[in-house]
Amino acid sequence: MHVLLIEDDLLTASAIQEVLAREAITVEPVDTAEAGVQRAGLGDIDVIVMDRMLPGMDGLEAVARLRSAGVEKPILMLSALGRAEQRVEGLEHGADDYLAKPFEPNELVARLRALHRRAGALANQPILIHGDIELNVKARTAHRAGRHLGLSPKEFELLKYLMENAGEIVTRQMLLLHVWKLSFDPQTNVVDVNLVRLRRKLEEGAAQACLETVRGHGYRLRAASHRP
C-alpha cells in the first residue's frame, strides 16, 4: 500500500511514517494542501491521509478540490478537530474516514487497510468465506462449519464487516460507524458487549476460537487456518 500523507506538523508526520513503515506501508509526505492536491493528481497512490487544518488551505476545501479534480482514492482525514460534529462535517465533505488526534497507531493502520480493501471491491461479493465461516450476503444467512448461526440483523452486519476486514484489526469507532452508522463514542462499553455476544454465537460448539480481542485497540477475525 502506498499512502500520500498531507501533514504540516513534522512530529506527527514522522510518527506516522515510523508506524506505517513497520506495517510495510510506504508513505510519501507533503506539507501543504497545494502540493498534496498536485501529487494526488499524478496517480500511483492507494490512500490519502490528510490533516484538516493546513496552512493556506482548509482540509475540507482540499477534499473538495481533490474530488473535483477526479481523484477517487479513499481519503482519511486526520485532525485535531475531533468533536463528533466535526467528524460528521469531514465525512459530509467527501472524506471516507475521519480520525481525531491523538490517535492510536493501530487505529490508523486498521482504518487505512479497511479503506484500501473497500476500494479493492471485495466488499460487494455475494458470498463471503473466511475459514469455516460462510456468509450469504443476499440471503442474509451465516454458517460456521455447516452449522447455522442464528444472528440478529445487526450481528449479521457486524460479522460481515469483520469478514470484509478479516485478518486485520477493526476498532470500536470503525464498527460504530460502519455497522451502527454512529459517528460518536458511547460512554459505556456497548460495542464490546455486542462483540462478546457475537463471539459466543460464533464459537459455540466450535473447536477453535476465531474472534480475537486486540487489547486496547479492537477486534480481529483470525486469519483462516483451514477450510472445511
Place this chain on the structure above:
Amino acid sequence: MAIACAPRRIGPELRPFLSSIATRQALLTACLTLAAVAMFALSALAAVEASLRADLLHTIDTDIAGLADGAARGGTDELAARIGDRLAVQSEESAAPYYLLQDVVGRRLAGNIGMPPPIDAGRSEFADATIGTDRALIRATRLSHGAILMVGRSLRPTEKLIATLRLRLGLLAGCAFAAALAAGWWTSARLAGRVGAVNRIFRRFEEGDRAARVAPRGRDELAMLGEHVDRHLSQIDMLLAFQQGISDNVAHELRTPLAHLDMRLRRTIEQTADPALTADLENARGDVRSIVSLFDALLDIAHGEAGARMPRTSFDLSELAGSLAELYAPSAEEAGLDFSTRIAPDVTMTGEPMQIGRMIANLLDNALKFVPAGARLRLSVAPGPIIVVEDSGPGIAPDERELVMRRFGRGRSSAAGHGLGLALVKLVAARHGLVLRLEDAAPGARFIIAQRDS
C-alpha cells in the same frame, strides 16, 4: 384535561387571530368610529325631534290664536263653524288637525276628538295624547266665556321623519364601522406583517440560518427597526464566527501538543521493558485521553450554546432509536436490566441525527451506569417527537434533579464520567426546540424529551 373544563368563551382556534395586533387594532378603530357616529346620530336625532315638535306647537298656537279671535267676534257658534271649515279642508302634506270645542258644562259643540284627553285647560297645558289610533300633540285652553277649546296636530309625520332619519343614520354608522374596520385591519395587517417578517428572521437565525437578514425597504420606524436588527444579527454572526474560529484554533493548538505528548509516551512505552513504568505511562496516556474527551464535551456545549451551524435534515428517528436499542440491548442484559423498547414506526424529525443519537445514547449510558440489576429500563419514541428513557431503579431524589442536569453536577451516587452528559442532553434537546424533563417514575427516573408545551 382541557375537555373536562367548562366551555371557554373563545375557541382556541380564534385565540391567535384575536391576539394579533392587526385584529385588535382594527376592532379598536372600528369601535371608536362606531361610538363617535352613534353619539353624533343620537344628538342629531334629539335636536331634529325637538325642533319639529316646537314647529308643531307653534302651528297649534297660531291656530288657537286665530280661533280665539273668531270666538271673540262671533261667539261659540262662529267658532264651531270655523272648526267645521278647517276640518273640511285638510291638506295631505301637513299633519292631520284635531279640534274639540266644549261648552261650559262640557258638552261637545264641534271637533273631531271623541274622548277628550286629560289636559288642564285652565293653565293652557299641552301634551301628547292618543286620538283613536293616532298620536297627537294637543293644547287645551279655556276661552273667555268659559268654553274649552282643544287644538292638536298628528305626530305621525314627525315620527315617520325621525324613523327615516334614524334608519339612515344607522346605515351610515354601519358603513362607517365597516370602513373603519377594513381600513384599520388593512393598515394593521401591513404593520403586523412587517413585524412578523422581523420575527421570522429571528427564528431563522435561531434555527441556524446565520445569513438571515430583514433587509428593510423604506425609511419609516419599522424600516429603522429592521436596520437595527440586521446590524445586530451581523454582529452576532461575526462574534459567533470569531468564537468558532477561536475554539477551533484552541482545539488545534491544545490537541496538537497533547497528540505529541501521547506519541512520546507511546514511544517510551515501546522502548522500555520495565512493566511498572509501562503501566504508569499507559495511565498517563489514559489521562491524555480524559483531557481530550473533557475538552471535546466542553467545546460541544460551548458550540451548542453559541447556536453554531446545525444542518437541518429530516431523518427517521424510529430507525435511529431502533439501531441504538440494538447496540445497547446486550449491555443492558449483561447489567441485569429488563430492557424493552416501545418505538412507534416512521417517526421523523428535523435536525442533526448524530446529536439526537448521542443524546439518546447518553441517557442509555446513564441508565447502564446508575440503574441496579433487576430493574426495568425502557426506551420509547412516539410522534411529536417524544423520546422517553425510564427505569424502575432508585430514581433521583427531588432535591438532586436540578443538580444532575447542571454542568459538572452529579448525584450522590457518583460514577465515572465528566458530569457533562445531561447538560449536553439538555442542550441538544434545546437546539431541536425540545426540552428535557426529569420525572419520578415511582419508583425510578423518567427522562422525557419532548416539545416545550406537551
